[in-house]
Amino acid sequence: MLLSQLPEDVLYHILSHLDYKSLSRLSQVCKTIYHFVNRDVVWRKIAKEFLNTGITRNGTDIYPSIPLKERVKIAQNWYDGVCKRAIPLKWKTKLLPWLQLDGNVLFLSHAADIRAYRLRPDSGRLxxxxxxxYSGHKGDVCRFVLTDSHLISGGSDGRILVHSRRRDKTLELSxxxxxxxxxxxxxxLIVSGSRDQTTRIWSLTSSCPRDTIPMYDRVWSVAISPTLRSFVTGTACCENVSPLRVWDVERSECVCSLGLExxxxxxxxxxxxxxxxxxxxxxxxxFIRLWxxxxxxxxxxxxxxxxHDSALYCIQTDGNHMIASGSSYYGVVRxxxxxxxxxxxxxGPHCVLRMGVGHSTMRL
Incomplete structure (x- = not known):
């Protein structure tokens, strides 16, 4: 009996004992075996052992549109240091842009604007x-975030602009x-932090802040909990309080501080x-810290x-085992x-940028 004539459940069991190299060689035997081996179910067990393949610890596939075999191949090339280096875009001036990839669209800050580029389906290039x-700021864009329906940006002019992604409409939050x-x-829900030492809570339906929280220190980072019941602020740590504090969304009160040293x-x-x-x-x-x-x-x-004892400006995770960090001093991503x-x-060495898939971003 030929291998391809075995029942599928028996063949799956046999292939589950092979590593990625053996599966790749087996796929070259014939077209029938090639199409069978290329199925995601064959590579799922191996994909869980690699970093950044999009399979989380609970088994969720983050990128179902990309074949698992291709993701394992890319992950192995990263591990071996084999990669193709390409320059997608160039600037004449030295900028540190903020960017995010949503499907096949790359959003990229450029001075006071945010530009959207499509990826070519044939080559994957921009x-x-x-x-x-997306424009409207009178100064550089400091940060922006994407949702399903809006692009929300904060600028050096102190304004927050809420751009609708479905129609030409912009709401200014002052x-x-x-x-x-x-x-x-x-x-x-929108939470913003500023050099003016305040954190403000907003809603998409109003141009006025719902609450203003005095922080008595410059606010460098914020993150809303997936439960939407709390958020965390990170400050400059120039006062005698912890730079990391957890806040209740409804009461706008500090729940606790993280770390005292x-x-x-x-x-x-x-x-x-x-x-x-x-x-x-x-x-x-x-330091990168897990709390x-x-x-x-x-x-x-x-x-x-x-x-290298340099400050870390950005961090991202794939929700599984991989963590990516970026440092602008040496221009490297680890x-x-x-x-x-x-x-x-x-x-690296190169600029520290921010990119990712969907709304799970990664800076590179």
């Missing part, structure tokens, strides 16, 4: 000219009197929720140190496996 430009360093938005000036520059109870942070003190919000008191359970203490991969 189109030369943007098909949409309240901050200095640059808006950070903002986050989920389900119609931060050095003065060890501000928190970025943070991201990996789950409703797990928070990753990074900042000037060169467990279920513990009492809430404390850091793991940390990773930047080996990939970390949360199961290891040492850095897994280094990319």
């Amino acid at each position: 189109q030369r000219n943007p098909f949409e430009i 309240g901050h009197n200095q640059e808006v360093n950070c903002l986050d938005s989920k389900n119609g 931060f050095r003065r000036g060890a501000g928190v520059l970025d943070m991201v929720f990996e789950s409703p109870f797990q928070l990753l942070t990074c900042g000037y003190d060169t 467990d919000l279920r513990l009492s008191p809430r404390k850091c359970v793991m940390e990773w140190e930047e080996p 990939l970390w496996d949360r199961r290891q203490s040492q850095c897994l991969q280094v990319c």
Whole structure:
């Protein structure tokens, strides 16, 4: 009996004992075997063992449109240091843009504008000219965030602009009197932080802030919990309080502080929720920290140190084992496996940018 004549369940069981190299060689036997081996169900077990393949620890596939075999191939190439380097866009001036990839559209800040570029379906490269430009700021765009229906940006002019992605309509949120360093938005809720030492809570239906929280320190980062019941702020750590604080959304009151041993000036520059109870942070003190919000008191359970002792400006996770951090001083991106203490991969030197798939962003 030929291998291709075996019942599918028997063939699946046989293939489950093969590694990625053996499966790749087996797919070259004939067309029938090739099409069978290329099925996602064959590669799912192997994909869970690789970083950044889009399979989370609970089994959810983040990128169902991309074949698992291709994702395993890319992940292995990253691990071996085999990659193609290409320059998608060029600037004549030195800028540090903020960018986010949503499906096949790349949103990229450029001075006071945010430009949208489509990826070419044939080559995956960016189109030369943007098909949409979101404007309105009188200064540089400091940060923006995407939702299903809106693009929300904060600028150095102290304004927050809510651009509709479905029709030509912009709502201006005025309240901050200095640059808006950070903002986050989920389900119609917007939280912003500014150099003016305040955090403001907004809704998409009103141009006035719902609440204003005095922070008595510059606010560098904010993140709304997936539960929408709380949010976390990161400040410059120039006062005698923890730079990381958890706030109740409804009452606008501080619930708790995270960590008490931060050095003065060890501000928190970025943070991201990996789950409703797990928070990753990074900042000037060169550490990536994982906080467990279920513990009492809430404390850091793991940390990773930047080996070049440089400030970490951005961080992102794939929701599984991979963590990516960016440093502008040496212009590198580091990939970390949360199961290891040492850095897994280094990319650079180049600018620190922000990109990702869907609304799960990654800066590279």
